[in-house]
Amino acid sequence: KAGVTQTPRYLIKTRGQQVTLSCSPISGHRSVSWYQQTPGQGLQFLFEYFSETQRNKGNFPGRFSGRQFSNSRSEMNVSTLELGDSALYLCASSGTGVAYNEQFFGPGTRLTVL
Amino acid sequence: AQKVTQAQTEISVVEKEDVTLDCVYETRDTTYYLFWYKQPPSGELVFLIRRNSFDEQNEISGRYSWNFQKSTSSFNFTITASQVVDSAVYFCALILTGGGNKLTFGTGTQLKVEL
Numbered sequence: 294k295a296g297v298t299q300t301p302r303y304l305i306k307t308r309g310q311q312v313t314l315s316c317s318p319i320s321g322h323r324s325v326s327w328y329q330q331t332p333g334q335g336l337q338f339l340f341e342y343f344s345e346t347q348r349n350k351g352n353f354p355g356r357f358s359g360r361q362f363s364n365s366r367s368e369m370n371v372s373t374l375e376l377g378d379s380a381l382y383l384c385a386s387s388g389t390g391v392a393y394n395e396q397f398f399g400p401g402t403r404l405t406v407l
Numbered sequence: 408a409q410k411v412t413q414a415q416t417e418i419s420v421v422e423k424e425d426v427t428l429d430c431v432y433e434t435r436d437t438t439y440y441l442f443w444y445k446q447p448p449s450g451e452l453v454f455l456i457r458r459n460s461f462d463e464q465n466e467i468s469g470r471y472s473w474n475f476q477k478s479t480s481s482f483n484f485t486i487t488a489s490q491v492v493d494s495a496v497y498f499c500a501l502i503l504t505g506g507g508n509k510l511t512f513g514t515g516t517q518l519k520v521e522l
Contacts, residue, residue: 326508336498336512349507381450387508394440394508398452 297399311372318386325367330381409434413513430499438504
């Protein structure tokens, strides 16, 4: 079974621009969650999508948004980029049933904002 | 709000030593799940174990073992006979039951295993 894939793996943007990151979950998984990892704040939950609906949201400004498509693929968008948005963005997917909250992570997208 | 504390920022051991990574959590909920993840230098988080709050049995998987003690709100992780390949950052995390898939992570422990 293929794992979680994220594209692109690396991205360099300038302040004020916007960016879209993509995540393809493990086949059959319907939940996709996004996390931001920075040296200062550690791993922080951004949001979770399940069956195309946002089910959970973390404490991030409205510049961070996401969506999920009918095939469970998810995108995350950050508008008006700030220097502090430089981070590793990790996507995780999980299935249903008894292991419903075992999250499997992708390799991440490393975003650098200049 | 829930919280996970990993007081050990960095641990260095020599190969074949045993090492224990500490994890203490706080939550007012009575049902929750605890996790350990490994993050090697490549950056991808690797799932190691999930334990629910009703199951206090210790678990062993090869060189890895976990000790869950609800009385002290701890979920410690021991690597026996450590190897250089165990070098990574290890994260402990918590999910509340019924809270969807929102992981609350600790700050991580950097483990360095040297020859």
